Amino acid sequence: MRCPKGTVLVKRIQEKDLMMEISSKIYDTKFSTSNSSKFGHPNDVQQVNEVASIGVSTPNTGAAGKINIWYLNDVKPDQLSDATFYVRSGDGFNVNAIVAGWAVNPYLNLNSPTLYTYWTIDSGKSTGCNNALCPGFVQTSQRVTLGQALSPVSTRLGHQYFLDLSIQQDVKTKNWFLLNGEETVGYWPKELFTSLANGATEAGWGGEIKSPITEPTPAMGSGRFSKENFSVACLMKWLELRAPQGFPDEKAIEYYMTRPGCYDIWHGTSPGLEATTSQDEKSMVKNQLHLINKPSIKSFMTKHGDIVDCVDINKQFAFDHPLLQNHSIQMKPNFMVSEQTTSTRRSSTTLTPSQVLPKHMRCPRGSVPIRRIQEEDLAMQKFSPLFGMKFSTTNFTKSVSLNANDLLPGHQIATLVVATKNLGANGVINVWNPEVTQDQLTVASVFVASDDVSGVNGVSAGWVVNPSVFGQNNTRFYAYWTKDSGKNTGCYDGLCPGFVQVSQKVTPGLALQPVSTYQGEQRFINISIKQELKTKNWWLFFGDEGVGYWPKELFGTLGDGATRAGWGGEIYTSPKEAAPGMGSGHFPEEGPNKACVIYGLSLVGTEKPPAEEDLKMGVSKPDCYKVKYGGDSGGQFGHFMLFGGPPNCKSIT
Numbered sequence: 001m002r003c004p005k006g007t008v009l010v011k012r013i014q015e016k017d018l019m020m021e022i023s024s025k026i027y028d029t030k031f032s033t034s035n036s037s038k039f040g041h042p043n044d045v046q047q048v049n050e051v052a053s054i055g056v057s058t059p060n061t062g063a064a065g066k067i068n069i070w071y072l073n074d075v076k077p078d079q080l081s082d083a084t085f086y087v088r089s090g091d092g093f094n095v096n097a098i099v100a101g102w103a104v105n106p107y108l109n110l111n112s113p114t115l116y117t118y119w120t121i122d123s124g125k126s127t128g129c130n131n132a133l134c135p136g137f138v139q140t141s142q143r144v145t146l147g148q149a150l151s152p153v154s155t156r157l158g159h160q161y162f163l164d165l166s167i168q169q170d171v172k173t174k175n176w177f178l179l180n181g182e183e184t185v186g187y188w189p190k191e192l193f194t195s196l197a198n199g200a201t202e203a204g205w206g207g208e209i210k211s212p213i214t215e216p217t218p219a220m221g222s223g224r225f226s227k228e229n230f231s232v233a234c235l236m237k238w239l240e241l242r243a244p245q246g247f248p249d250e251k252a253i254e255y256y257m258t259r260p261g262c263y264d265i266w267h268g269t270s271p272g273l274e275a276t277t278s279q280d281e282k283s284m285v286k287n288q289l290h291l292i293n294k295p296s297i298k299s300f301m302t303k304h305g306d307i308v309d310c311v312d313i314n315k316q317f318a319f320d321h322p323l324l325q326n327h328s329i330q331m332k333p334n335f336m337v338s339e340q341t342t343s344t345r346r347s348s349t350t351l352t353p354s355q356v357l358p359k360h361m362r363c364p365r366g367s368v369p370i371r372r373i374q375e376e377d378l379a380m381q382k383f384s385p386l387f388g389m390k391f392s393t394t395n396f397t398k399s400v401s402l403n404a405n406d407l408l409p410g411h412q413i414a415t416l417v418v419a420t421k422n423l424g425a426n427g428v429i430n431v432w433n434p435e436v437t438q439d440q441l442t443v444a445s446v447f448v449a450s451d452d453v454s455g456v457n458g459v460s461a462g463w464v465v466n467p468s469v470f471g472q473n474n475t476r477f478y479a480y481w482t483k484d485s486g487k488n489t490g491c492y493d494g495l496c497p498g499f500v501q502v503s504q505k506v507t508p509g510l511a512l513q514p515v516s517t518y519q520g521e522q523r524f525i526n527i528s529i530k531q532e533l534k535t536k537n538w539w540l541f542f543g544d545e546g547v548g549y550w551p552k553e554l555f556g557t558l559g560d561g562a563t564r565a566g567w568g569g570e571i572y573t574s575p576k577e578a579a580p581g582m583g584s585g586h587f588p589e590e591g592p593n594k595a596c597v598i599y600g601l602s603l604v605g606t607e608k609p610p611a612e613e614d615l616k617m618g619v620s621k622p623d624c625y626k627v628k629y630g631g632d633s634g635g636q637f638g639h640f641m642l643f644g645g646p647p648n649c650k651s652i653t
Contacts, residue, residue: 008139008186010132011147048213052220052263053206055254062176062242063087063203064166067101068222068235069113071153075218077106079211082116083221083234087167087176087200095123096196098176098188100165102150104218113150115163117178121193137178139186146185152305154222157231157473159305168242169199205236206256206265217262226266230437230467238375285375292317292373292494299372300361304474304511307372310363313502316370321497323553331502333532333539333546350524351431353506353545355513356477368501370494371509377495410575414582414625414643415568415618416601424448424530424538424604425565428637429462430596431523433475433515434581435647439574441466442582443478444596444643446527448538448562455485457558459538459550461527463512464492465580474511477525479540481550489554499540501548508540508547516584519593530604531561565610567598568618568627568643579624583644588628596644597630599637609639624649 003009067083075081084101103116119136120128128134131146139145154160164181174190174197190197207220221234241247250267257264294317296309318324363369427446434442445462461479481498482490490496493508501507516522528541536552536559552559569582583596601609609632617627625645633640 003142007142009142009145010139011145048211048217049208050217050220050258050263051206051208051256052258052265053204053208053256054265054267055202055204055256056241056248056252057202057254058241058243058245058248058252060087060200060203060241060243061171062166062168062200063205064168064179064238064240064242065205065236066162066164066238069102069150069153069161069163070222070234071112072104072219072223073111074223075104075106075111076211076215079209079215079218080105081207081209081218081220083207083236084116085165085167085203085205085236085239087196087203089195089199089201090121093123093125094121094194096121096193097123097128098167098196100167100178102163113153115144115146115148115150115180117146119188119192121196136192137186137188141180141183141185144180144183144185154231156222156224160231160235161305162237166240174198203241204256205239207234207263209263220263226264231473285378288378289373289375291320294370297364297367300369302357302361302510304513306510308357308361308369308507308510309372310367311370313366313368316368316501317494318497318500321554324497324500324551327500327551327553329500329502330532330535330537330549333530333537333549334534335530335532349522350428350526350543351512353503353542356506356510356542363504368504369507370501371507373495377493377509410572411570412573412579412582412620412625413568413570413618414620414627414645415566415570416627416629416641416643417564417566417616417618418603418610418614419564419616420603420610420614422448422562422565422603422605423533424528424562425567426526426528426600426602426604427462427567428524428526428599429567430584430598431463431475431512431515431525432584432596433473434465434583434585434644436465436467436473436580437577439577440580441572442580443570444568444583444598445570446529446565446567446598448529448558448565450557450561450563452483452556452558454483454556455487457483457555458485459529459540459558461508461529461540463525474513475515476511477506477508477542479508479547481538481554483555483558498554499548499550503542503545503547505545506542506547518584518586522593524599526600528604536560565603566618567601567641569596569625571625578648581645581647582625583642585644585646587626587645588642589626592640592642595642597640597642599633599640601639601641621649 063085065085072081080103082101082103084099086097086099088095088097090096097120099118101116102113104111104113118130150163152161166179168177170177175187177187178185209218209220211217224233226233253267255265294311294315296311298310300308302308313329319327357369425446425448429444436442441464443462443464445460447458447460449456449458459481463475464478465473465475467473478492479499480492512525514523526543530539532539537549539549540547571580571582573579586595588595603610615629619625619627627643628641630640630642632638
C-alpha cells in the first residue's frame, strides 16, 4: 500500500477513534505535577491511572527505545494499556509533552497493539490529542502512519518483536520528529509548543494503564512482572537519551510505580547489550551490521522469526578476514563422515537439516543460506565457550574438580576430556531446552582444542540457549572458533569473518525443534568436527551434511591437529543471577531419558572411542553440575557420557 507521489498515508478517523479519545485521556494527570507523585493517581476518583516507569531529569533533545510488542486480551473498550516513552518540559498544569509507543484499546483494533502517540502543552487540559485526532502532527511518511495496527506480536518464551521508535528535535527548525527505525513518520512543529520548543528537560520509559474505578484494571506490558525477564515480561531495550552527557548513570534514574504490587519495572544491563547506548555507539552497531550482513539474492523468514539470507557464496562475510582475501573455496571435503554413527544419524529421533531449515527454503545455485545478524546477536561476542578454559590440558584431573582460576569469570563446566592428539571428534548430542533467564547461557557441545602461546586454539559446536541474545528461549545450533581463548579472535556462528558456509541445507544460529522431554521422546543432533589432512581445514558436519569449514589460516597450533577433544556442558551467569540449568536440568545419575546424554563418543583418525584410562573429567562446581562416563552402551549408540544439573544452584556465587 503506497500512496501516489505528493500524498501521504493517514489513517481515516472513525467513531471508535473518537470514543477512544474520550475514554483515554490517560496523560492528563501523568504530566501534572500537582499530584502527590509525578505519576500519581488522578484527582478524578472515577478513573484509575497506574504507572510503572523510569524517568530522568536531564536536558535533552530526544529519546528512543525498542519496545517489545504484545497482545493483551483483557483490555476492555473503556480501558487502555500502553508501553511508551516520552519527552517533556514545564511543570504543574503547563507541561509540554510528546509520547510515543504502542497502546491496546479495543475501540481501535480489538485487543491488538497499535502505533500510539500523544502530545499536549497544558498537561492535557485543553490541548493535544492521541495520534492524529486533532490538528498538529504533520504526516510525511508514505509507509507508516499513526494508529496503524502492529503485527506480528511477541509470544511468551517465543520470538520477540519490537517497535523501534525515536523522538528527536531538529536542531535547526526546533520541530520534534517521530521516527520508526530509519523511517521518518512525521513531526510536531515547534509552533505547537511553549517550553518544549526550547528542548526537553525530562524523559521517561515505561507502561501505563487507564481504567474506570469500577472495573478490574487491565494488564500492563506483556501481563507479566519484570522479574520474569526476557521473552516473558515486556522489554524496552537500547534506551537512548539525546543529551550531551548521554544516558545518566543508575543513580540519576527515578522509578515511578503507583501500585508496585500490581505493576512493576526493572532497569539494568545485559552483557554486551547495554540498556543504554550513545548515538555514536548505535551508529557503530549499524555500521557493523552493514559489514556483516552481505547483500542477499533471496531471503526467507523461519517460523521462529529468523531471517535467512541467500548470499553469494563468494561474497559471504567469511572472506572479509584479512587472512582469507585470496582463499579458494573448498566446496566439499575429501572424506566421508565416520560410518560408526551412521545408524544413529538415520534414527527418527535425530534432527535432520530439513527440520532446521525446511526444504522450501532453498537458496539459488551459487548462493548459501546465512542467518541475518541482528543487534542482539552482537552481544553473543561477550561469551567465550571452549568450556571456559584459559589453558586446559593440565587443568583436568581425575579428581573432577577445577580451581576457579582455571575458568573465565561467570563460567561453570561439566565436561569429559581426552588429552590425545586427534583430527577431530564426534558426538550425538541430546537436545534439551533448559531454563535460562537474562544474562545467562547454557551450552552442550563437542569441541577440539590445542594450546598456543596466545591461548587456546579451538573449535566447538552443538546447541545453545541464550535468551538475552536471541530474544527467546529456543535451543539453537551453534558453532564457535578462537585462536586465543576468545580474547581477541573468533566468534559464534557468523558474527565475525572466518567460518566458510558451503551447505545449502543448514546453517549455524537456527532454532532446533522438537527438543527432548523428560522421560519422553528424546531428540539428538549429530555433530562432527573433523580436520582434512590435505587442506588442514576444520570441517563442521550436521549429520551427514558438511555445513562448512574453518580454514587452517585462522589458527596457529590447531592447523597441525588438536591435542585434546571433549564433550559436555557449560553455563554462564552474571553475579546477580541464580545459575541456569545445564543439559536437561537434571543430574547424570538419573540416567538417559532424564539427564542430557551424548552418544557415539569417538575421535577422528582412529574412529574409535577414547580409551577409558585417557578420559579426564572437568567439573568446576561438583555440587551444582556433574558428569558421568557411561562406557559402551552397545548397539548403535556406542560409548556415551551424561552431564548436567538443575537451575538455581546455591553453591554458585
